[in-house]
Amino acid sequence: MLSKNEILETVNMVRQEHFDVRTITMGISLLDCIRGDAESTAQAAYEKICRRAEKLVSVGEELSAEYGVPIVNKRISITPASLITSGFRGKEPEFARWLDRAAKETGVDFLGGYSALVHKGMTPSEENFLRSIPQVLAETEKICSSVNIGSTRAGINMDAVRMVGELIMETAALTADRSAFGCAKFVAFCNAVEDNPFMAGAFHGVGEGDCVIHVGVSGPGVVHHAIRQIPDADLMTVAETVKKTAFKITRVGQLIATEAARRLGAEQGIVDLSLAPTPVMGDSVGHILEEMGIETVGGHGTTAALALLNDAVKKGGTMASSRVGGLSGAFIPVSEDIGMIQAAGKGVLTLSKLEAMTAVCSVGIDMVAIPGDCTAATVSAIIADEAAIGMVNNKTTAVRVIPVPGKKVGDFVEFGGLLGSAPIIAVKPSSAERFIARGGTIPAPIHGNKN
Amino acid sequence: MKAIVTVIGKDKPGIIAAVSGMLAGHNINIEDISQTVLQGNFTMIMLVSMDRSRLSITELSEATSALSHEVGVEIHVQNEEIFNAIHKI
Structure with a gap:
């Protein structure tokens, strides 16, 4: 029999500490939807998505009610769309509209995978595909897009980096009336993973099965609560506490992944061991670091504290799941984390410090609003810096920056919902x-050549 | 299927009667029960078996949510599996 304390601890994780499963993401392969013309291909993709994900939202809600754990998002990821549309140049936006319809039909929050992998080179059709991204992000509601521009094995495709900087500026201009919201649905990656359940960077890799369920857990509030109980403990004890907490959080993710896959008749994929914050008080990764003893996140010591946190989350989570994947670690999306929003507002959390933090955690420069008058080359350079960190350190890095037209450093921008709000952070004038x-x-680093 | 029902709120007469009466009405058997006052809060934990009930656990959640408003306490219903997943290796 479970003890009273164990039961209450679990109940309070949801009741008081904002514990949730952040997403159930169904990865669907669209490789078998390619037909002789664009229209039939788009229809086949639409039909397959609607068929496979028909019950995704209802099963998510059912599991949430049954286990008493909120499942915040239900999402779909697809085979990188550039592979499906490669024979139909100029028809990419139409394909995206069909995807958007499928996302709305199934009731999911987002559909990711309007993506291209161009880390080593770019075909003419991929170049065309990339050029369609701003229009697609502006015209569709649910579609998320990503481009992989580098890897440890291939190096960094700087032609793609230059182009992506321009695409981000164009997306910002096209969605200027919505605070450049289109940019919040786009990520540039180095070392993109094929089983990421989180948006905006989710896509269903070609090495994956036909229909796979991935789960992304969350739980910054639970970790924060656990650390608050040990205010004077040394850092080894802090790390052990985070490990134990991450283990518990991940066990829930594993249970939900198993049940969701069974009920949806899909293959069980990975559990992504991520600490994903929300803008709600008590659900912040920034506040965990502050609880560890950093006065304001972004101050000296932040990188060390984050390194400890990220590693402990991985160690605890790995023991709790049969298959770990995705990004797995602490997320630091500025606009989605109340601690980060506050620290950026005070000027303590800067772009340079965020860059350092990304060397030791699982993502990159994420949901950072920058002045609208910065240049495309500056955005490209931010992406190149991040990609270099990912490439050299054998890890995924990503950039999701939002150059907000008309906004200057110190202004504030609202995105709403889980995407939160953010102060505009300065970029360097150089x-x-x-x-x-x-x-x-x-070129790829020498240690990229492992064979 | 077994579920854990947790009731948390300000102590007052009739909480156990209201909750156990509702469960009995749906043919849900209470297999274990413990009750205490923790930090000023009435806290009751029940292990219940739903094998003979017609309600699904989701329907039971809905029923308890209505009751929770009526009695003025929080009632959580969760599949026992989640507690086993977290606390048992």
């Missing part, structure tokens, strides 16, 4: 125009 204009490839 120009990277000449560096970005060079194009070409940054």
Whole structure:
């Protein structure tokens, strides 16, 4: 029999500590939907998505009620769309509209995978596909897009980096009336993973099965609560406490993943061991770091504290799940984390510090609002810096920046819902125009050649 | 299927009667029960068996949510599996 304390601890994780399963994401392969013309291909994709994900939302709600744990998002990821549309140049936006319809029909929160993998090179059809991204992000509601521009094995495709910087500026301009919201649905990756359940970067890799259920857990509030109980403990004890807490959180994710896959008749995929914050008080990764003893997140010591946290989450979570994957670690999306929003507002959390933090955690420069008058080359240079960190350190890094037209450093921008709000953070005034204009490839590091 | 029902709120007469009466009405058997006052809060934990009930656990959640408003306490119903997943290896 379970003890009274064990039961109450679990009940309070949801009641008081904002514990939730952040997402159930169904990965669907669209490789078998390619037909002889664009229209039939789009219809086949629409039909397959609607068929496979028909019960995704209802099963998510059922599991949430049965286990008493909120399941915040139900999402779909698809085979990178550039692979499906490669024979139908100019028809990409139409394909995206069909995907958007499928997302609405199934009732999911987002559909990810309007994506291209161009880390080593770019085909003419992929170039065309990339050029369609701003229009698609502006015209559709549910579609998320990502581009992989580098990897440890291939190096960094700087032609793609230059282009992606321009695409982000174009997306910002096209969605200027919505605080450049289109940019919140786009991620540039280095070392993108094929089983990521989180948006905006989810896509269903070609190495995956036909229909797979991935689960992303959350739980910054639970970790924060656990650390608050040990205010004077040394850092080894803090790490052990985070490990134990991450284990418990992940066990729930594993249970939900198993049940969801069974009920949906899909293959069980991975559990992503992520600490994903929300803008709600008590659900912040920034506040965990502050609870560890950093006065304001972004101050000196932040990178060390985050390294401890990220590693302990992985160690605890790995023991709790049969298959771990995705991004797995602490997320630091500025606009989605009340602690980060406050620290950025005070000027303590800067872009430079965020960059350092991404070297030791699981993502990158995420949901950072920057001045609308920065140049495309600056955005490209931010992406290149992040990609270099990912490439050299064998890890995934990502950039999701939002250059908000008309906004300057110190202004505030609202995205709403889980995407939160953010102060505009300064970018450096120094120009990277000449560096970005060079194009070409940054070669892979020597340790990328492992064979 | 077994579920854990947790009742938390300000202590007053009739809480156990209201909850157990509702469960009995749906043919749900209470297999274990413990009750205490923790930090000023009435706290009751019940292990119940739903094998002979027609209600699904989701329907039971809905029924308890109505009752929780009526009695003025929080009532949580959760499949026992989640507690086993977290606390038992």
